[in-house]
Amino acid sequence: MWFSLVGISAFFYLSTKSLAGHYTFADIGIKVMGDFKISEAFSYLFGAGGVGYGLRERKLRRQTTERLAHRNSTLEQLVDPNRSSSHLTSRGTTNPEDRT
Amino acid sequence: MITIVNASHLVVGLFALWFLYFFCWHEHRIDTYRQRLFGVRDDLFDFAASGGIKFDDPAYTTLRDLSNGLIRFAHRLTFTRVWAIVLFGNFSRSNRMEAWMADVKSRPEAVRGKLLKAHEQIAHASLWHVVAWSPLAWICLLVALFVGLLKVRVRMKVVQGPRDISAVLEQEALEQSSLVEDDSCLAAV
Numbered sequence: 291m292w293f294s295l296v297g298i299s300a301f302f303y304l305s306t307k308s309l310a311g312h313y314t315f316a317d318i319g320i321k322v323m324g325d326f327k328i329s330e331a332f333s334y335l336f337g338a339g340g341v342g343y344g345l346r347e348r349k350l351r352r353q354t355t356e357r358l359a360h361r362n363s364t365l366e367q368l369v370d371p372n373r374s375s376s377h378l379t380s381r382g383t384t385n386p387e388d389r390t
Numbered sequence: 391m392i393t394i395v396n397a398s399h400l401v402v403g404l405f406a407l408w409f410l411y412f413f414c415w416h417e418h419r420i421d422t423y424r425q426r427l428f429g430v431r432d433d434l435f436d437f438a439a440s441g442g443i444k445f446d447d448p449a450y451t452t453l454r455d456l457s458n459g460l461i462r463f464a465h466r467l468t469f470t471r472v473w474a475i476v477l478f479g480n481f482s483r484s485n486r487m488e489a490w491m492a493d494v495k496s497r498p499e500a501v502r503g504k505l506l507k508a509h510e511q512i513a514h515a516s517l518w519h520v521v522a523w524s525p526l527a528w529i530c531l532l533v534a535l536f537v538g539l540l541k542v543r544v545r546m547k548v549v550q551g552p553r554d555i556s557a558v559l560e561q562e563a564l565e566q567s568s569l570v571e572d573d574s575c576l577a578a579v
Contacts, residue, residue, distance in 0.1 A: 294408055294412075295408060298401060298405060298408060302397065302401045305394065305397035305401075313394075318394055318395075322394075322398045322399075325395050330399070334402075337406060341414060348421075370435070370438070370439075372446065373445075374454055374455060374458055375458065376461040377458070377462050378424075378462065384464075384465045388462060388463065388465070
């Protein structure tokens with residue numbers, strides 16, 4: 291995971307290295323924004339919107355899990371008092387202690 | 391200057407893909423796997439609640455412990471980790487699941503069928519989770535296919551088949567869940 295992030299950063303560094311001393315980051319930023327086409331803007335918006343929608347849906351699902359899980363486990367414990375657990379959090383995510 | 395503009399777009403795209411893979415897709419895979427295992431676990435619970443098997447029966451508790459262990463440590467089940475366990479881990483042939491299997495085979499037809507089906511569903515979900523969504527696994531499978539097509543004999547101590555991968559995962563999950571039995575501040579999901 292982190293290797294790939296370093297790789298992308300290294301790629302960006304190497305591609306901008308040759309311009310050192312010729313242009314400032316502001317020059318590059320203005321050029322990038324100036325060249326921005328409307329079709330590219332829609333592509334970025336579509337991608338960011340899709341990711342945002344997915345993240346919101348995930349959040350909603352975890353809230354629903356949190357709302358229903360406790361009731362479910364309580365009812366199951368009435369039937370099986372020794373009911374064992376998966377030790378996930380109430381939102382159904384990985385236990386922080388198990389991440390190590 | 392045109393080069394740097396193109397490079398900027400490429401880097402933004404690469405960062406976006408990086409985020410999408412590691413923070414969205416990876417988490418989604420884990421949640422999907424856990425969802426399948428929760429489904430199997432719930433079916434087993436319903437079977438026991440309907441009187442099909444006792445809640446304290448070792449055949450039931452072992453399978454429940456197995457599904458709990460795999461749900462709990464799903465985030466650790468990656469292709470590279472499983473590959474490392476299979477190659478370098480202490481893979482004992484006489485594990486708890488073999489004892490479970492021998493026990494289940496002596497059960498009445500209805501109970502045996504239900505438990506074996508649940509076990510098969512767990513094994514299938516685990517295999518799918520580890521192999522089907524890992525780009526590294528795809529590359530390894532392609533290489534294996536290529537080697538197989540060329541009929542090159544590779545002398546290597548590897549697993550005999552998908553069944554062994556499931557067996558390794560099951561043994562690991564049972565060991566991990568029995569090692570950590572700490573309830574601290576977590577809800578019983």
